[in-house]
Amino acid sequence: MLSAVSPFHWRDATQLALEPGAIALMVLAGALYAWGQSRVRDWPRSRSLYFALGLVVTFVATESFIGVFDRAYFSDHMVQHLLLIMVAGPLFAISTPLDLAYRAGSARLRAVLDGRVMTTLTQPLVAFALYFVFIPVSHLTGLFNEMLLHEWIHQFEHLGFLVVGYLFFRVAFGLERGRTIHPGLRLVFVMAAVPVDTFTGLALAMSSHNPFSAYRTLAPIGSTPASILTNVQLGGAIMWIGGDALMLLACIPIAVAWVRWEARRTVELDARLDAQGR
Secondary structure, three states, X not given: OOOOXXXXXXXXXXXOOOOHHHHHHXXXXXXXXXXXXXXXXXXXXXXXXXXXXXXXXXXXXHHOHHHHOXXXXXXXXXXXXXXXXXXXXXXXHHOOHHHHHHHHOOHHHHHHHOOHHHXXXXXXXXXXXXXXXXXXXXXXXXXXXXXXXXXXXXXXXXXXXXXXXXXXXXXXXOOOOOOOOOHHHHXXXXXXXXXXXXXXXXXXXXXXXOOOOXXXXXXXXXXOHXXXXXXXXXXXXXXXXXXXXXXXXXXXXXXXXXXXXXXXXXXXXXXXXXXXXX
């Protein structure tokens, strides 16, 4: 039976949530990545580091005190959400796990990765559509209230944030094999998703009432309707401002990659023209 927790104090920052199922999945993911790396001799160590950092961020977001209070404070949940989808997700995208699986796996696994399901799932438009739908649906509908009431839905939501974040940013960074888009369009791809976070965050920040009835039971002991609403509004502001800021931050390496791509293309074009002139 779910019940309210004591109000957060900074001494609670040492608390851990430690969900066995979530930890087992993180250990399994790390072990599979390490196994794949051991089979690909020239695999860049930097990508392995990014994958490890992604796991660390996921652990902090779900198993630290952030995970302890993620169903008591909406603002805490929103910090967790941003860590999973906009920090861990990009780190996993940079670590290119599907490329590693393709190179280290069997012929059957490569056939699966080249199959219709994976090809469709990794399409740029599919990744964008998933992000466009998942963010508002998971925060502005009754699904969020169900997540507060049911732990298994809560855990699937965490997984959803990671998967959607990874699929979105793998397109934005364009590092993995498969369908890609022009380096310049990657900036458009990311910026086109910013209004999704802005709209969802503003809708919550401007709420005139608590939209999630489960907080009447799960909010910290001593919470009043006014304090619950204030925290919901704070969470909306975190999503709006924090989400937009992280999206803009992600644009920096994308813009740098585009400039480098254009520079290489210019050199290649000049070389081709020089060869034709001779």
